[in-house]
Amino acid sequence: MLSLIIKDFRAQKQYLLLLFIMIAGISAGFNIAQRVEADIEVELYILTVVLSTLIASKLFTLFDYQANAELFFAALPVTRKQMVIAAYSSSAVLAIVTLGVHFLAIVLSSTELLRAEHTFMYEAPMWIFAFVALVLTDAFSFPFSFKYGLAKGSFVYGCFFITLIITAIVTINTLNPTGFLYTWVTAFLKQSPVMLISQLTVFGIIILGISIFISIHTYQGKDL
Amino acid sequence: MTNALEITNLSKSYKGFHLQNVSFNLPTGYIMGLIGPNGAGKTTIIKTILNLVMKQEGSIKVFGLDHQKEEVAIKKRIGFVFDTPAFYPHLNLKQLKNVVAPFYEQWDNAVFDDLLDRFTLPLNKPLKQFSRGMNMKASIAISLSHHADFIIMDEPTSGLDPVIRREMLDVLRGIMQDENKSILFSSHVTSDIEQAADFITYVNQGQVVFSKTKDDVNESFAIVKGGNELLDTNTAKNFVAVRKGEFGFEALTADLNASKKIFGEQVVYDKASLEDIMFFHNLKFKSTN
Numbered sequence: 001m002l003s004l005i006i007k008d009f010r011a012q013k014q015y016l017l018l019l020f021i022m023i024a025g026i027s028a029g030f031n032i033a034q035r036v037e038a039d040i041e042v043e044l045y046i047l048t049v050v051l052s053t054l055i056a057s058k059l060f061t062l063f064d065y066q067a068n069a070e071l072f073f074a075a076l077p078v079t080r081k082q083m084v085i086a087a088y089s090s091s092a093v094l095a096i097v098t099l100g101v102h103f104l105a106i107v108l109s110s111t112e113l114l115r116a117e118h119t120f121m122y123e124a125p126m127w128i129f130a131f132v133a134l135v136l137t138d139a140f141s142f143p144f145s146f147k148y149g150l151a152k153g154s155f156v157y158g159c160f161f162i163t164l165i166i167t168a169i170v171t172i173n174t175l176n177p178t179g180f181l182y183t184w185v186t187a188f189l190k191q192s193p194v195m196l197i198s199q200l201t202v203f204g205i206i207i208l209g210i211s212i213f214i215s216i217h218t219y220q221g222k223d224l
Numbered sequence: 225m226t227n228a229l230e231i232t233n234l235s236k237s238y239k240g241f242h243l244q245n246v247s248f249n250l251p252t253g254y255i256m257g258l259i260g261p262n263g264a265g266k267t268t269i270i271k272t273i274l275n276l277v278m279k280q281e282g283s284i285k286v287f288g289l290d291h292q293k294e295e296v297a298i299k300k301r302i303g304f305v306f307d308t309p310a311f312y313p314h315l316n317l318k319q320l321k322n323v324v325a326p327f328y329e330q331w332d333n334a335v336f337d338d339l340l341d342r343f344t345l346p347l348n349k350p351l352k353q354f355s356r357g358m359n360m361k362a363s364i365a366i367s368l369s370h371h372a373d374f375i376i377m378d379e380p381t382s383g384l385d386p387v388i389r390r391e392m393l394d395v396l397r398g399i400m401q402d403e404n405k406s407i408l409f410s411s412h413v414t415s416d417i418e419q420a421a422d423f424i425t426y427v428n429q430g431q432v433v434f435s436k437t438k439d440d441v442n443e444s445f446a447i448v449k450g451g452n453e454l455l456d457t458n459t460a461k462n463f464v465a466v467r468k469g470e471f472g473f474e475a476l477t478a479d480l481n482a483s484k485k486i487f488g489e490q491v492v493y494d495k496a497s498l499e500d501i502m503f504f505h506n507l508k509f510k511s512t513n
Contacts, residue, residue, distance in 0.1 A: 003326040011312050011323050068310040075274050075306075076327045077299035223238075224276040 004078055004086035005093065008060040015063070019056055020101045026052055027102040028109035046126060049102050050133050057095040057134060061087065065150040071224050080220045088142060088212055095134045099127060125193040128201070135204040139211035146219040226288065228252045228374050228406035229273065234282035236268060241430060243268055246282070248425045248435035253403040255396060257417030258410035259498060260427035261506060266410040267307070269427065270378045273408075274304060286374065300328060303367030307379035309359040313352035317345060317362060321369075328370035336369035343391075357388040364395060375399065377409035381416050389413070393420045414498035426501065433505055434478075445501050446480040449473070450491030462486055465507035476504035 009016065030045050064070055074083065144160070145153035175182040189196070229250040236243040243265045250256045258266050271277040273284055275295055284291040286298045311320055317340065325331040340347060343361040354362065360380060367375060375396075381389045393416060399405050411417055417424060418438070425435040434441070448463070451472045460466055462483055463475035476496060477483040484493070 006326065007323045011315060011319070014314070063312065067312045068308075069312060070310075071276060071306065072310045074276055075299070075304050076324070077296045078327070079295055221278055223278055224271070 001078070001082040001086050001089075004073070004082060005090045007073075008063075008090045012060065012063055015059070019059065020098070023052055023056065023098055023101045024105035024108075027105035031106050031109045042126070046130060049099070049130050050137075053095050053098040053102070053130065053134055054137055056098040057091045057138065059094065060090050061145060061150055074224050080222075081216050084142075084146065084212065084215045084219050087146075088138065088208075088215075091138055091142075092135070095131065095138075099131060099134075103127060125197050128197045132197070132200045132204045135208055139204070139208045143211055143214045143218060146215045146222070225251045227285070228254075228287060229256075229408060230283075230285040230288075231269070231273075232283045234269070234272060234284060235280050236272060236277065237280060238268075241265070241268075243272075243430040246427070246430075246432050248432055250406055250408055250423060252406050253400070254422040255400060255407040255409070255420055256423040256425060257421030258408060258425050258427065259412065259414060259417055259502060260410075261412065261502065264427045265430045266427055267378055268430075270376055270408070270410060273376060274299070274302070300330070300370075301373045303370065303372030303375045305360070305363045305367050305375070305377040305380045307382055309363045311351050311359075311362075314350055316348050316350050317365075318347045320351065320362075320366070324366055325369075330370045332369055332371060335371070336365060339365035339368060342395075357384050360384060360392070361388070364392065368395075368399065373405055375405070375407045375409075377407070379411055380409055381411055381413050389416060396420050414502065418498055424498070426505065428502075428505055428509055441498075441501070442495065444478055444480060445496040446477050446483065447494040447496045447500055448475045448477050448483055448487065448491050449494065450487060454487060454490060459486055463504075465504040465511065467504075467507065476500060 026048060030048065064073070074080070078086075140161070141153075141157045144157040147153060148156055175185075188199075191199070227249045229248075231249070232247050234243060234246040241263070246265070246269060248256075258269065260266050268277055272279050273286065273291060275291055287301065289298055291298055312323075315323070321333075321336060325333075325336075339345075343358075343365060345358060345361055345365065351359065351362065364377075364380065367377075381392055384392070396407055396409070397420065399407065409417075409420075421438055423435065423437055424441050426433040436444070449472060452468060455466065455468070455473055460475075462477055462479070464478050466473050466475040480493065483491075
């Protein structure tokens with residue numbers, strides 16, 4: 001299975017280099033702009049980090065889809081289960097490395113020479129939150145990719161995600177402020193960042209486990 | 225005699241297509257040609273062997289092992305070539321080798337380099353700049369570089385020019401110098417099968433019409449040509465299908481001896497090519513559907 005993970009990094013190394021240069025440019029740009037503009041919104045930076053890392057983590061799946069390589073790799077001495085776990089693993093590794101590059105760019109662009117700020121960008125909870133958000137996105141999106149393929153799967157997942165967001169907005173707007181759910185959500189969000197992140201991480205791991213199980217089950221019966 | 229491949233009562237249904245009770249064996253050390261018109265089920269059979277398509281019924285054994293339970297062990301000993309090579313186009317052969325080789329414990333760089341030399345394939349040119357023939361040769365080089373015991377090829381010669389096709393057939397013959405190797409290759413270029421195969425399995429509309437040695441096929445099938453007056457309901461039963469013309473009929477018999485008993489010297493008997501066999505069976509399928 002290790003060969004399956006390594007093959008992505010081996011095969012796409014030139015694109016990865018280009019990607020990491022772009023990622024570093026984004027974070028360094030934000031850091032330097034913060035000094036000039038003085039007030040960069042933390043939410044905007046988190047969103048940029050999460051979205052860029054999400055796109056990066058899907059790079060291998062995208063390349064396999066583009067080259068129509070799924071059939072070739074499925075015919076190698078590997079099982080479908082290994083292919084699924086390798087897809088999750090390489091996506092996670094790529095997400096971690098991309099987040100690392102973001103962080104490194106912040107550190108390196110904060111030198112005396114550039115005199116850029118880093119303030120909130122140095123806070124660990126922000127990075128953990130970004131990673132958990134990515135884990136959850138992967139957990140929800142992969143089963144759709146394995147069931148329907150990348151193109152159709154992304155469309156179905158997009159519909160699912162929009163439905164989820166609309167449901168969440170409607171639910172929040174119709175919540176009774178004295179009701180159990182409202183009280184629970186408020187109390188949950190008011191916890192210390194460490195507690196909040198810990199609970200989100202555990203939740204993320206459970207969801208990821210369920211997602212891997214569903215993906216394996218789906219992909220094992222799929223005709224390629 | 226051991227079998228490299230044993231397929232028994234294999235069935236698979238798609239929307240509008242059914243593979244029905246497919247059964248045939250390929251003894252170790254031989255080449256089997258899988259023939260049939262487009263959409264007959266050849267690719268589905270090959271994909272099912274490789275567990276890329278899930279069977280619904282039946283059993284498939286490769287080297288005597290269940291193809292699903294022992295998937296990895298079997299695939300380590302299989303080399304495969306698909307009709308459309310699917311690699312990362314930006315890689316060159318050296319980089320592709322570095323991606324594929326770690327999957328096989330038996331990978332042999334010397335064999336790979338030797339095959340590239342033999343096929344005159346450049347090591348450092350991106351695959352996207354390869355012609356179809358070069359891509360196919362690259363596929364074959366990769367499939368043969370881990371000392372596979374069983375080579376499975378889906379339409380390896382389609383779309384290739386005659387020179388390259390001939391070269392490929394030479395490669396197949398070269399592989400068969402080792403009597404432990406077996407090859408299953410599908411093609412609708414029947415001349416390739418006639419040149420290279422020891423066994424022929426003919427598939428049409430998801431069913432195996434016959435699976436025989438090439439010698440058996442040559443001995444049993446024949447084209448019979450004669451006057452229309454010789455044809456009646458009884459004599460026509462002797463044929464797979466009949467094509468009537470203004471000056472006489474042309475038919476395919478699957479039992480040359482029986483035909484000779486019926487018609488004697490009144491008709492002409494010609495050797496039936498695989499193309500003839502496919503053509504007349506197709507006529508039969510059309511008339512029965």
